[in-house]
Amino acid sequence: MKKTFSLFLLFSLAFTAMSFQPTNTGGGYKVGDTAMDFSLINVKGKPVSLADIKNAKGYIVVFTCNHCPYAKAYEQRIIDLHKKYAPMGFSVVAINSNDKDVQPQDSYDNMKKLAKKKKYPFPYLYDETQEVAKAFGATRTPHIYVLDKNRVVRYIGAIDDNSEDPAMAKEHYVANAVNALLNGKDVATKETKAIGCGIKWKKS
Amino acid sequence: MxxxxxxxxxxxxxxxxxxxxxxxxxxxQDIPFIKKETLQQWINADSDTIYVLNFWATWCAPCVEELPAFEKLHREYSSKKVKVVLISTDFKRNVESRVKPFVKRKKLQSQVVFMDEPNPNHWVNAVSPEWSGALPATLIIHNRKDKYLFFEKQLNYETLEEIVKTIL
Incomplete structure (x- = not known):
């Protein structure tokens, strides 16, 4: 009996370990995949990982940048999401993956300025090698991935259905996804598409 | 008298x-506002014309960079049943203040239209399920020849001409 139990424990541990392994079938994560953790520097030069965020029930990973008008249109909404949901365990983690040579406005120095000016309450991280964007499959800014506490991707897409005018937005996709996860429910709308600035990949 | x-x-x-x-x-040039239905009409047109639908915005640097290639395609091929449509995805409030002056300043000759849909989630997939929504993006279609080519990247004139020549 004891032996069976240990065997069961071993199996379940192995299974748990397996399920926490990042899955990526190429072309980035799909809903249901487990995202990798990463270590990227914030605007103060300190490395930040998802695992560093205390009492996390999940994460709102936002690929964004400094210059893109769509990213700018969502700036305040991203801050508001963090202010509302970070105390409930869902922190925003913003990542800029744009290449500074292609888009000089998206340099690390300009990230620092923007974070200061807008008083970003969340980590704003610099994906200089673009490896994190590639692993996630992020293509545009803003491009959002809602992860649960095991880093399983539960939602990919837009923040809401009206980039131009927050007052006119009817569907708040990210908020709905986070609310569902907080209530232990399945996310209803798992994927949406939005127009955004293409991520500025390094010129090879 | x-x-x-x-x-x-x-x-x-x-x-x-x-x-x-x-x-x-x-x-x-006047900039007509179009809805998803118009886009679908072009995408599904039973026509012997090649439709080159380019999605762009005035603020999108790689889009602005590739516009001359589309303009050249329009100049060289509009008499050979190639229709270039430049579909602006700028903010609606900027059509008068930015898009129209831009079109005038750059003297764009291809047809420019404005995508008047607030929620891209309703129409991005209609362009191509492959499209994530990132700009620039281009769809080249010839329904009678079953050609349907989608690109989520910047294109140059050589590539455009090669594609068009292959289809023609």
Whole structure:
């Protein structure tokens, strides 16, 4: 009996370990995949990982940048999401993956300025090698991935259905996804598409 | 007598002003607002014309960079059943203040339209399920020949011409 139990424990541990392994079938994560953790520097030069965020029930990973008008249109909404949901365990983690040579406005120095000016309450991280964007499959800014506490991707897409005018937005996709996860429910709308600035990949 | 002559002169002046006004309107291209349905009509058109649908915005640097290639395609191939449509995805509030002046300044000759849909989630997949929504993006279609090519990247004239030549 004891032996069976240990065997069961071993199996379940192995299974748990397996399920926490990042899955990526190429072309980035799909809903249901487990995202990798990463270590990227914030605007103060300190490395930040998802695992560093205390009492996390999940994460709102936002690929964004400094210059893109769509990213700018969502700036305040991203801050508001963090202010509302970070105390409930869902922190925003913003990542800029744009290449500074292609888009000089998206340099690390300009990230620092923007974070200061807008008083970003969340980590704003610099994906200089673009490896994190590639692993996630992020293509545009803003491009959002809602992860649960095991880093399983539960939602990919837009923040809401009206980039131009927050007052006119009817569907708040990210908020709905986070609310569902907080209530232990399945996310209803798992994927949406939005127009955004293409991520500025390094010129090879 | 002198009164009618004066009237005649005034009429001519009015006609002249009207004519100039109309010509100016022809020069500064009007930008029609389109909905998903119009887009789908182009995508599904039973036509022997190649539709080159380019999604762009005035603020998108790589889009602005590739516009001359599409303009050249329009110049070289519009008589050979190739229709270039530049579909602006700018913010609606910027159509008058930014898109129209931009089109005028760059003297764009291809047809420019504005995508008047607030929620891209309703129409991005209609363009291509492959499209994530990142700009620039281009769809080249010839339904009668079953050609349907989608690109989520910047294109140059050589590539565009090669594709068009292959389809023609």
């Amino acid at each position: 002198s009164g009618s002559l004066k009237n005649d002169f005034t009429m001519k002046k009015i006609c002249l002003i009207l004519l100039i006004g109309m010509n100016l309107q022809v020069l500064a």
